[in-house]
Amino acid sequence: MLEHMARARSVPQHQPAVAPVPARKSGLDILGDLFGYIVLFGAIAILCMSRIPLYLGAFLFLADDARIEGAFAAVGVRFEPDTVGPDLIKAFASWFGWIALLACLRTSAPVWLAPLLPASQSWANIAGIALALSVVEALGSLAMRRARLRFGWEVGLDGLTVTTIKFVIAIGALLLVVLLGAV
DSSP: OHHHHHHHHHSOOOOOSSOOOOOOOOHHHHHHHHHHHHHHHHHHHHHHTSSHHHHHHHHHHHTOHHHHHHHHHHHTOOOOTTSHHHHHHHHHHHHHHHHHHHHHGGGGSOTTTGGGSOOTTOHHHHHHHHHHHHHHHHHHHHHHHHHHHHHTOOOOTTSHHHHHHHHHHHHHHHHHHHHHHHO
């Protein structure tokens, strides 16, 4: 009996040919999430008598990559893996929410930091900065993918190392924008 069990263990197990595809959210699910964020953060904004919770809720809503992919999939747009387009779109949404949050915080920021934050009246300025930073971040992601293939790194694109390198690239881009804006 033990021989039979040992032989059964050594036989390779059947593996599914394709990994299961995660369920995508429909457009109604995304609208439901948006409504939930508006109600929750709107109530907090009313209680605090401030717009800051609304901007925080917008940032949290826009910074979710899976939700962005789901929204585009609901419309019929499919992202190709290992291309710059998806990184650019996701980074733009995230940066736009983050910079809008920073612009809202300008009035309550310390005196030394307030001049470096974007003006809250200029949405075109916020969108331009977000676009520039998202292009830099998308190119950084592309460079990481190419370096990973060239050097044979076994690091996943969602790993801590790649995220840290992308964060350093984003901080460098932000400092570049601040330095160019101060000139």
